[in-house]
Amino acid sequence: MRSQRSLAGTWQFKVDPEGSVTPETLVPDREIAVPLPWQVAHPDLQTYSGYAWYRHTFNIEEEWLAGELLVRFGAVDYWCEVFVNGRLVGQHEGGYTPFTLPIRSAVQAGSNELVLRVYDSTQTNIEVPRWPDYGVNKDAAAPPFDARNVPHGKQEWYINVGGIWQDVTLLAVPVSYLTRVHVATDIRHGRVDVTVELAGQVATADGSIQIAIQNEGVDVGGIAVALVAGQSVYQSTLVVNQPKLWDIDNPHLYTATATLHSGGAEDEISTRFGFREIMTKNGQILLNNQPFFLLSALDQDLYPDTIYTVPSEAFLRDQFHKAKALGLNSLRCHIKPPDPIYLDLADEMGLLIWAEIPSWRTFYPKGTIHPHQLDLSDEIKQRVQQTLSEMILRDFNHPSLMIWTIVNEDWGTALPLSAADRAWVKEMYGRCKQIDPTRLVVDNSACGHAWGPNIHVKSDLDDYHIYANIPDQALEFEQTLEQFSLRPLWTYSSHGDAERTGHEPLVLSEFGNWGLPSVKLLQAHYQGDPDWFKLGPWWSGWDGEPGWPSGVVDRFASLGLDTVWPDYEAFATATQWHQFNAMKYEIEVMRRQPRLAGYVITELTDAYWEANGLLDFVRNPKAYHHAFSTINTADVVIPHVRRYAFWDDQTVRVRFIGSHYSERDWTNSRLRWTFG
Secondary structure, three states, X not given: OOEEEEOXXXXXXXXXXXXXXXXXXXXXXXXXXXXXXXXXXXXXXXXXXXXXXXXXXXXEOHHHHOOEEEEEEOOEEOEEEEEEOOEEEEEEEOOOOOEEEEOHHHOOOEEXXXXXXXXXXXXXXXXXXXXXXXXXXXOOOOOOOOOOOOOOOOOOOXXXXXXXXXXXXXEEEOOEXXXXXXXXXXXXXXXXXXXXXXXXXXXXXXXXXXXXXXXXXXXXXXXXXXXOOOOOEEEEEEEOOOOOEEOOOOEOOEEEEEXXXXXXXXXXXXXXXXXXXXXXEOOEEEEOOEEOOEEEEEEOOOEOOOEOOOOOHHHHHXXXXXXXXXXXXXXXXXXXXXXXXXXXXXXXXXXXXEEEOOOOOOOOOOOOOOHHHHOOOHHHHHHHHHHHHHHHHHHOOOOOEEEEEEXXXXXXXXXXXXXXXXXXXXXXXXXXXXXXXXXXXXXXXXXXXXXXXXXXXXXXXXXXXXXXXXXXXXXXXXXXXXXXXXXXXXXXXXXXXXXXXXXXXXXXXXXXXXXXOOHHHHHHHHOOOOHHHHOOOOOHHHHOOOOOOOOHHHHHHHOOHHHOOOOHHHHHHHHHHHHHHHHHHHHXXXXXXXXXXXXXXXXXXXXXXXXXXXXXXXXXXXXXXXXXXXXXXXXXXXXXXXXXXXXXXXXXXXXXXXXXXOOOOXXXXXXXXXXX
């Protein structure tokens, strides 16, 4: 049987700006926690671009060397080479997905040395240099790849991430071993299609693979498959009678276990899965063939002390409990794949997850368009395709995962302007459907641009983003949403290349408002002002808009706001209630539109200075937390008035509208309302 252990802990570390260090000349001069982005461990490296080295010594017992030894990295941003005892054993490009390397031939019983050479290029918009200066030390050795426009998500918007930011695991396995169990289900017939993949020495035909399905520890199906010499992929079908379905309220999970018997040795891996089906029909999203209203929030998946690295399972579980208490049934993990722990907990707790490929957009000052913005190179296409394939490979078995997004807001493409980009996005939609036909795919999560809306070409959802300040832009929000609910032509390509059925569910996939956090609560967490108070959005330097939190309490007084509120904390609470009322208005406008299939609130938590979260950045609830689920719910009754101000002798006419998506029976229900 396999054995495994984490190599997380304190490693040795060194930056190599010139790119001149080798494994033989490496002399680390710092320590670093693994996993953790180097920007957290060493704040002086927040804008560092270039090479860095990691070194870790580990001991191996003799019995661990009977078969193969693997080292698995959850994620290393962005490119790395891996050395074991001075020997290069492999490399990987891509900052968000896992990779595993066999290292048995390079190790020995006793002490061993693991070394990583990492290259990461800072994604920045504070200055706008020309390539080849962009994020690169001109005197340094060039990276072994083109560092422009790598998939990096919103690192340039908030803060960069470099180095080993997910766990590193050592695994001892037999010479023939299991690498993956892939599970696809059919809810109507209870069918479970299982694909098992092997690696190592697969030439022998002596042995078998046993596949077992367990429901709460009890076997409910099994099959044995004989090995075939040279074959590494095996497919089998099992049937579970009357399967319990996975859904939001009852997230029931099964376990599939594959056991390999070969050459007198055994290897075993397990995966959890659920019987669930996500599809669309007649403009609605269906979960297990039942329409549901998508009640989602955008999640930047950033953490106050660790950026991308999940602080702990308990931290994330608490966040998800708060999300469900807010009435959410989904989270849109924004332009990055989440840590597997995130999906594990979503599976357990009943949260649907919308996942997205990290964007590769580069920002430029107003009035400028860099030529490569309109040139989607073969290199970036290959990187995006690889990232998508690795995301699906890693996460396919999670029943909580329901949607993939290829592009967000045309970041990295120019869909209204480029026929080639539109053709590529359509091709990526088809590629994603071919690899994973069990989920919905969004080609481009669209919004407005200076030259007009960016667009869909082929998509399972007709989604769009609308941001409006309330009450100032209330009428504009209402009118735009009403237009969107009529399925306008402008959300899809008008160049004759769109493939639109006219039945795609309409989803307002971004909207939101701001509510300032309590500074006292932030200071209690950070033991003073957070370091990021000194940072501001990259766009602050372009248009003069203040985005720096630093000095916010002093500015509260200097602006004379203390004549209205007694202190900043009272002011922040008032802004949070204003945020609630603004969202209440917007949600009620949306729920009056029967064609709308759901929405995504921006956002679940504040992100640094971006204070539009339902929770603050350290996950404290905002003032309205207890009340939000009364408006953010499957069933809602909306009082609608044409006006909001009347004379005391005028008649007030109120229209009541019910939006009903839960399974609760409304037959013979009564509406009781009061006015006062």
